[in-house]
Amino acid sequence: xxxxxxxxxxxxxxxxxxxxxxxxxxxxxxxxxxxxxxxxxxxxxxxxxxxxxxxxxxxxxxxxxxxxxxxxxxxxxxxxxxxxxxxxxxxxxxxxxxxxxxxxxxxxxxxxxxxxxxxxxxxxxxxxxxxxxxxxxxxxxxxxxxxxxxxxxxxxxxxxxxxxxxxxxxxxxxxxxxxxxxxxxxxxxxxxxxxxxxxxxxxxxxxxxxxxxxxxxxxxxxxxxxxxxxxxxxxxxxxxxxxxxxxxxxxxxx
Amino acid sequence: xxxxxxxxxxxxxxxxxxxxxxxxxxxxxxxxxxxxxxxxxxxxxxxxxxxxxxxxxxxxxxxxxxxxxxxxxxxxxxxxxxxxxxxxxxxxxxxxxxxxxxxxxxxxxxxxxxxxxxxxxxxxxxxxxxxxxxxxxxxxxxxxxxxxxxxxxxxxxxxxxxxxxxxxxxxxxxxxxxxxxxxxxxxxxxxxxxxxxxxxxxxxxxxxxxxxxxxxxxxxxxxxxxxxxxxxxxxxxxxxxxxxxxxxxxxxxxxxxxxxxxxxxxxxxxxxxxxxxxxxxxxxxxxxxxxxxxxxxxxxxxxxxxxxxxxxxxxxxxxxxxxxxxxxxxxxxxxxxxxxxxxxxxxxxxxxxxxxxxxxxxxxxxxxxxxxxxxxxxxxxxxxxxxxxxxxxxxxxxxx
Numbered sequence: 228x229x230x231x232x233x234x235x236x237x238x239x240x241x242x243x244x245x246x247x248x249x250x251x252x253x254x255x256x257x258x259x260x261x262x263x264x265x266x267x268x269x270x271x272x273x274x275x276x277x278x279x280x281x282x283x284x285x286x287x288x289x290x291x292x293x294x295x296x297x298x299x300x301x302x303x304x305x306x307x308x309x310x311x312x313x314x315x316x317x318x319x320x321x322x323x324x325x326x327x328x329x330x331x332x333x334x335x336x337x338x339x340x341x342x343x344x345x346x347x348x349x350x351x352x353x354x355x356x357x358x359x360x361x362x363x364x365x366x367x368x369x370x371x372x373x374x375x376x377x378x379x380x381x382x383x384x385x386x387x388x389x390x391x392x393x394x395x396x397x398x399x400x401x402x403x404x405x406x407x408x409x410x411x412x413x414x415x416x417x418x419x420x421x422x423x424x425x426x427x428x429x430x431x432x433x434x435x436x437x438x439x440x441x442x443x444x445x446x447x448x449x450x451x452x453x454x455x456x457x458x459x460x461x462x463x464x465x466x467x468x469x470x471x472x473x474x475x476x477x478x479x480x481x
Numbered sequence: 482x483x484x485x486x487x488x489x490x491x492x493x494x495x496x497x498x499x500x501x502x503x504x505x506x507x508x509x510x511x512x513x514x515x516x517x518x519x520x521x522x523x524x525x526x527x528x529x530x531x532x533x534x535x536x537x538x539x540x541x542x543x544x545x546x547x548x549x550x551x552x553x554x555x556x557x558x559x560x561x562x563x564x565x566x567x568x569x570x571x572x573x574x575x576x577x578x579x580x581x582x583x584x585x586x587x588x589x590x591x592x593x594x595x596x597x598x599x600x601x602x603x604x605x606x607x608x609x610x611x612x613x614x615x616x617x618x619x620x621x622x623x624x625x626x627x628x629x630x631x632x633x634x635x636x637x638x639x640x641x642x643x644x645x646x647x648x649x650x651x652x653x654x655x656x657x658x659x660x661x662x663x664x665x666x667x668x669x670x671x672x673x674x675x676x677x678x679x680x681x682x683x684x685x686x687x688x689x690x691x692x693x694x695x696x697x698x699x700x701x702x703x704x705x706x707x708x709x710x711x712x713x714x715x716x717x718x719x720x721x722x723x724x725x726x727x728x729x730x731x732x733x734x735x736x737x738x739x740x741x742x743x744x745x746x747x748x749x750x751x752x753x754x755x756x757x758x759x760x761x762x763x764x765x766x767x768x769x770x771x772x773x774x775x776x777x778x779x780x781x782x783x784x785x786x787x788x789x790x791x792x793x794x795x796x797x798x799x800x801x802x803x804x805x806x807x808x809x810x811x812x813x814x815x816x817x818x819x820x821x822x823x824x825x826x827x828x829x830x831x832x833x834x835x836x837x838x839x840x841x842x843x844x845x846x847x848x849x850x851x852x853x854x855x856x857x858x859x860x861x862x863x864x865x866x867x868x869x870x871x872x873x874x875x876x877x878x879x880x881x
Contacts, residue, residue, distance in 0.1 A: 352613045356850070404774045406822045410848055434825035434846075457830035 229292045230356055231256045231421040232277070232308070232390045237286035239269075239276055246272050248446045249480060250286070252436075261432040261453070262425045263397060263465055266344065270425050273442070274392055276308045279303045291389075304341030309383035310392040317375060317382075319368035325349045326367055327382045351385045352377075354418075355411060368426060373404025380411060384420070391415055392423040409435050429458055438448040443468030446477050495520065496872045499528045503538055503558050504583055504869060505685055510543065512553035529556055535876050537563055537582065537868075541797045541836065551813075552824075558583035560624050563876075564735075565864035566612050568630035568660070571675065572596055572702040574768045575604065577611035579619065580861035582868075584686055586742065586854070588615040596765070599651040601659055606879045609663035623830050624879045628668050629864035630660060630855040631675040638720030641672035647738035648702040670878075671863050675699060675813075677723055678859025679849070680707020681714055685862055688850040694804050695810040697849075699856070700817030702765075704746040704798075708806055717757060726750070730797050748794035753814065757787035770816045774823040792824025796831025803836045803844060814849035821848060 230253035239247040247269050254260040258274060264270050275281045277288065279297040289304050297303050303310070317326050324341075327348050333340040346361050357377050360370070376396050383391050393412065397405040416422045425479045426432050432439060433453060440450045441464035448468040451467055456473075463470035468478070486494070498518060502511060509517075509551035515525050532538045540554040560581030569576040590611040594604075608630075634646020641657020643649075645654040658674040664670065673681075674682065683689040689697070693712045699705040706725030708715045715722045724748035725738055734743030736752060747753060750772055758773045765818040776784035781795070801812055813821040821828060825846075832841055847853050868875040 257552070283758075340835050393490060402503065402771070402778045402819075402823070405778075405850075429826045430823060432826075432830040434822050450867060452842070454844065455833055455838075458826040459830070 228255060231291055232423075233289040233292075234273070234277070234355075235287040235289065237273065238284045239281060240284055240324050241463055246445050250442070250445070250447045251450075251480075252423075252440050253450065254423050255438075256389070257416055257419050258436045258437040259288060259416045259422045259424055259435050261436035262440050262442065263427070263429075263432060263461065266467075267444075269380050269445040270442055273395065274310060274394060274425065277303065277308065279390065285348070285395070293346045294458070304386065304388075307387060307389035308381045309386060309388040309390070311376075311379045311383050311393045311394065311396065313398065317367045317379060320366065321380055322356075322361045322366050323370075327351070327377060327385055328343055329359065331386070332479075342458075343460055347385065348381075352442040355381055355384065355414060357381065357411070359407065363399060371404065373399050373407055374378060375402065376404075377411060380415070384415065387400070388420065390421045390423070394425045395427065396424070397428060398424065405431070429461065432461070433458065441465055441468075443475065446475060446478075446480055448480075485720075493871055494581075495524070495528055496531060497870050499556075500532060500537060500872050501527070501869050504865065507555040510553040514556065515881070516571060517762075524662075527800065529554075533870060534554075535873055537732060537872055537876065538865075540651055548804065549798050558872045560585040560645070561587070561620060563626055563704075563868070564862055565624060565626055565868075566615075566628040566664070566666075567857050567861035567864055568608050568628070569675065569860060570604065570608075570632045570649065571856070572633060573582075575607055575611075577608055577615070578855055578857050578861065579612075579615040580858075582865070584858065584861065587856075588618060589617065589857075592757050595615065597650070599646070599649050599654060599742050601654055604709045605656070607661060609665075611664075612664055617704055624876065624877050625668065625881050627671070627864035627866070628661070628664060628666065629671040629860045630656065631678040631860040631863075632656060633675045633703070633705065635721045635724065636674050638673075638674045638716060641670065643672070645739070646722070647650050660667075671866070673860065674705060674707070674720075674723065675701075675859075675861050676726075677707040677714055677716070677849075678707025678863060679814050679855040680709055680859070681707075681811075681862050682851055682855045682859035683814070683849060684709050684712075684714075686851065686858060687812070687855065688847045689810050689812055692810045694806065694808045695812060696725075696799075696806060696808045697812045697814060697855075698799070698817050699822060699825060700749070700770075700813070700815040701752075702751045704749055704817070706802075708802075708808075710735075710806060710808075715846075725798065726800060728798060728801060729800070730794055730854045732741040745794065745798040749791050749798065749817075749820070753794075753819070754787055754791050757790050758784045759787075767816050771819055774819050775849045777823060789827050790822045791820060792827030792829060795824070796828035797821060797835060799846075800832050800835035800841075803832065803840050808844065810845045810847055812847050812849055814848075814851075817851070818848045821846070 232254040234252040237250040279299045441448045460470040469474040502641045507618040537728045563582040567578045576591045643654040657670045663671040674701035689695045697707040704726035727744045731743035735747040737747035777788045
């Protein structure tokens with residue numbers, strides 16, 4: 228199976244500090260790939276490289292098997308890569324539909340095509356079995372944390388995206404809302420998207436992921452199938468870069 | 482030797498098969514039915530017109546096809562006209578629903594059940610009362626074509642007697658017969674184990690639709706299970722199959738309500754979780770389980786340990802089931818949804834350690850998509866079974 232998104236040999240430095248060393252990562256359609264690692268391991272930097280926010284120093288990005296170049300978030304969006312950042316980037320003073328189409332509004336002549344945007348927003352939310360939102364004309368400021376996360380994810384899915392990258396989607400949520408977001412993440416993959424989930428919470432990772440990629444000090448320690456590893460092994464990979472036969476050898480990716 | 486099927490048998494089979502497509506798949510065009518059922522167009526037309534005449538389906542022009550040519554008629558289930566009653570008897574709740582053909586829940590009633598002795602008369606009176614209320618609100622020309630109940634216990638498939646139900650304190654209770662008498666609809670009430678019916682529900686309308694091999698685990702006070710293998714529910718010789726909650730995972734472990742020790746239910750059930758969390762004796766029920774998961778999330782170490790312990794045992798149980806049945810999917814329903822999401826690291830670590838590689842490689846673990854309605858939806862499917870196997874006959878009887 229060809230990965231839908233594949234990174235090879237990514238290097239990235241900020242001035243004298245090299246943050247990513249020869250990092251590889253594969254994400255497959257229909258699967259959730261969890262990207263784990265300690266604070267400062269390079270998870271967010273890696274994602275920003277994929278999203279076209281940071282240029283890479285070296286390495287390749289392959290989309291559906293062919294090499295592509297992403298120089299800006301717009302390039303990423305055109306390929307079908309959507310990233311939901313931790314801060315969600317929603318506008319509090321706008322309603323759900325306005326947020327979902329922000330910057331990419333549909334027009335009917337000179338006017339906004341409110342009807343078709345509303346219909347598409349409604350359909351996207353119902354396809355994701357989102358039942359927690361009462362009205363799609365509700366202002367985002369009135370939503371709970373879980374609902375905001377849901378809207379941000381639905382916004383990413385709306386654009387026929389093929390890869391969705393979620394940065395800590397459950398970080399600030401309570402148990403009930405976390406459960407709903409996890410189920411939503413799982414459904415995204417089950418509808419055929421490639422999902423990359425960044426998380427610190429091992430339960431969240433084990434609950435929904437098919438693969439786990441562990442970063443350690445800017446290097447990819449291991450990419451494993453979730454079905455083949457234990458909690459203890461993943462914690463070891465995160466904290467020391469290796470676990471038994473898995474992981475880095477002498478500090479480098481074997 | 483029995484002769485081959487008669488023309489009438491074939492017609493009945495085809496009518497049932499067509500109705501099943503519409504019931505489970507929703508509105509569908511005649512053209513689509515033709516290709517899915519592998520019958521020719523005129524046969525499909527004859528079958529749909531029979532079902533239409535009987536008032537089970539109706540045909541409509543599609544709203545828009547976006548294609549040239551005469552559009553194929555869309556066949557829809559008559560959800561408002563043809564319905565069943567579905568009941569659910571759990572340790573903490575009594576529920577009833579009026580469910581239309583096509584699986585639409587038209588109306589629903591629920592009451593809290595106090596944990597205590599199984600009072601057959603009182604309980605069936607409540608459920609029959611719900612049914613009467615819902616029937617009054619139904620359209621005048623609506624027909625009830627079946628009734629079924631999900632019960633948390635072991636049910637004999639022949640006569641709907643609840644043989645054992647430690648969490649309901651039920652033993653040898655003629656539940657189906659009594660509920661049918663109270664309902665007075667002239668219809669028998671089929672009875673099934675709640676987790677078996679939950680499995681059926683997830684298999685026909687939930688996260689496991691299109692999955693032919695699945696294990697559904699239902700957590701309430703105890704742990705129930707339903708196993709679907711090759712598209713069929715494993716009921717066993719007399720209907721008691723799938724009692725995965727009484728699979729022994731820890732011989733010499735905690736005492737179980739069934740009289741044994743170390744059953745999965747004894748190690749994973751509500752009591753085990755609450756006791757390990759030092760909360761037994763206070764509140765019970767689903768909310769008390771959620772409270773432990775929430776406390777663990779907030780950093781309560783005792784609750785975290787309790788959840789880990791329960792997750793460990795659950796993972797061990799699932800590993801055994803995965804080794805034996807090689808399911809494509811394991812579904813966590815009832816309170817096990819909360820337990821799984823809160824202790825997935827333990828559950829999957831156990832799977833990695835104890836399930837064999839070929840069985841676990843492509844296994845998918847999912848939470849129930851029907852949630853609290855799973856058992857009720859399953860009961861409705863059981864109630865629809867007769868009309869789906871012989872649509873015209875059942876309808877004729879209902880009208881008589």
